[in-house]
Amino acid sequence: MSESTTVRRAESPLDVSFSEDELAAHREHITGFIESMVAEAGADGAVIGLSGGIDSTLTAFLAVEALGADSVYGLVMPSEVNREANMSDAERVASDLLGIEYDVVGIEPIVDTFLEAYPDAEGDTMAEGNLMVRTRAVLNYLAANHRNALVLGTGNKSEALVGYFTKYGDGAVDCHPIANLYKAQVRQLAKHVDVPADLAEKTSSAEMWVGQTDEEEMGLDYPTLDSILALHIEGGVSKSATAKEIGVDEAAVERVRELNTQSEHKRHVPPEPDPLY
Numbered sequence: 001m002s003e004s005t006t007v008r009r010a011e012s013p014l015d016v017s018f019s020e021d022e023l024a025a026h027r028e029h030i031t032g033f034i035e036s037m038v039a040e041a042g043a044d045g046a047v048i049g050l051s052g053g054i055d056s057t058l059t060a061f062l063a064v065e066a067l068g069a070d071s072v073y074g075l076v077m078p079s080e081v082n083r084e085a086n087m088s089d090a091e092r093v094a095s096d097l098l099g100i101e102y103d104v105v106g107i108e109p110i111v112d113t114f115l116e117a118y119p120d121a122e123g124d125t126m127a128e129g130n131l132m133v134r135t136r137a138v139l140n141y142l143a144a145n146h147r148n149a150l151v152l153g154t155g156n157k158s159e160a161l162v163g164y165f166t167k168y169g170d171g172a173v174d175c176h177p178i179a180n181l182y183k184a185q186v187r188q189l190a191k192h193v194d195v196p197a198d199l200a201e202k203t204s205s206a207e208m209w210v211g212q213t214d215e216e217e218m219g220l221d222y223p224t225l226d227s228i229l230a231l232h233i234e235g236g237v238s239k240s241a242t243a244k245e246i247g248v249d250e251a252a253v254e255r256v257r258e259l260n261t262q263s264e265h266k267r268h269v270p271p272e273p274d275p276l277y
């Protein structure tokens, strides 16, 4: 995905919000899912990477509800490009809001060692960013192995459908509890389970480089992305009707279709040739 300076915004995005009954049903469904994943694996709990962002915060809240605070462990893994406010929010979630055990593990020396070993990639912003994300995945699994725990993913439906995640990075997890939720629904469910509003409404960023925001990089704001996914990608509504319905040009719908198609490989196990007998 390339950086984009123009963020397309629909004039009248689709309202994908849930009713109170639906929020309660999703809460129960997801906590039940986490509980049964951990029980069926014979695991003692769950590990979550905590970034101070809303996806990991909501996942941690639901995990504590499902498993109890004693069975959820957080890893806060700052790099030099993380905003300090986000890292202190991650610690606030772990200590003040949830009371779970957590550690802060700086990833900079590990990332530097990789780049010293393979200096060709130095200065390649995307490659370095993905390296940071994959370094966190290795640490999540180190903790999971050691604690007999599962790694909980934090990916939502909006990111998954456009491949807005690092393959074998934040996508390397044991399950995806909030994968059925569009981004707006993540924020809504977060408020429903009493995540403080400043966290629920915070601007989303992968923090792979200074100043990165999801919306600027994707070239669409989340309400527009969610609308196009719900109508065109998942709902089968035509490109032209989708564009007309939400008040956006067809190029925006095409952009989402392109991102969805190009990222197909990220949503499947790696393919292999048919068996040859």
Ligand SMILES: Nc1ncnc2c1ncn2[C@@H]1O[C@H](COP(=O)(O)OP(=O)(O)OC[C@H]2O[C@@H]([n+]3cccc(C(=O)O)c3)[C@H](O)[C@@H]2O)[C@@H](O)[C@H]1O
Pocket (backbone or CB within 6 Å): 001, 126, 130, 133, 159, 163, 164, 165, 166, 167, 168, 169, 170, 205, 206, 207, 208, 214, 217, 265
């Ligand atoms: N057709 C194909 N079939 C099979 N494999 C294919 C492939 N095309 C590329 N690949 C492989 O995939 C690699 C590219 O994928 P990948 O390594 O993921 O890298 P890529 O998709 O280029 O970058 C990751 C994107 O996700 C965003 N991100 C990452 C992490 C977190 C978040 C967040 O929201 O917090 C967002 C990030 O900002 C960036 O836009 C290629 O190097 C190649 O190895």
Ligand SMILES: Nc1ncnc2c1ncn2[C@@H]1O[C@H](COP(=O)(O)OP(=O)(O)OP(=O)(O)O)[C@@H](O)[C@H]1O
Pocket (backbone or CB within 6 Å): 048, 049, 050, 051, 052, 053, 054, 055, 056, 057, 075, 076, 077, 078, 079, 082, 136, 154, 170, 202, 203, 204, 205, 206, 207
């Ligand atoms: N500095 C970090 N420390 C620990 N985990 C991290 C860190 N940065 C990212 N992660 C992990 O990677 C996941 C993917 O990042 P992503 O930015 O998509 O989610 P988020 O930060 O929780 O929410 P948002 O998308 O709204 O910023 C996070 O949910 C978290 O589990």
Ligand SMILES: [Mg+2]
Pocket (backbone or CB within 6 Å): 051, 053, 054, 204, 205, 206, 207
């Ligand atoms: Mg984030």
